Amino acid sequence: MEEKEMIISIIGMLIGALVAGAGIYYLVKEKRDKESVKIYGIISGVGGVIFVAMLIKLILELL
Numbered sequence: 001m002e003e004k005e006m007i008i009s010i011i012g013m014l015i016g017a018l019v020a021g022a023g024i025y026y027l028v029k030e031k032r033d034k035e036s037v038k039i040y041g042i043i044s045g046v047g048g049v050i051f052v053a054m055l056i057k058l059i060l061e062l063l
Contacts, residue, residue, distance in 0.1 A: 005061055012054035020047030 023044030030036035 002061065006058060009054045009058035009061060013051055013058065016047050016049070016051030016054055018047070020044050020051060023047055 020043075023040045023042075023046075027037060027040035027044060030040065
């Protein structure tokens, strides 16, 4: 049962990193459009929060 939870945490970290990375990429690409900057900033933040939450979950599972 513990292996499934670790795999879910790792997949969640990958998804969070990809969302954050994509958000940062488009944030830089569309830096002149104020509305796009706001949207992609939020997307990057959400991806970062998902990544950190899954990282904490993985660390707690390993302890």
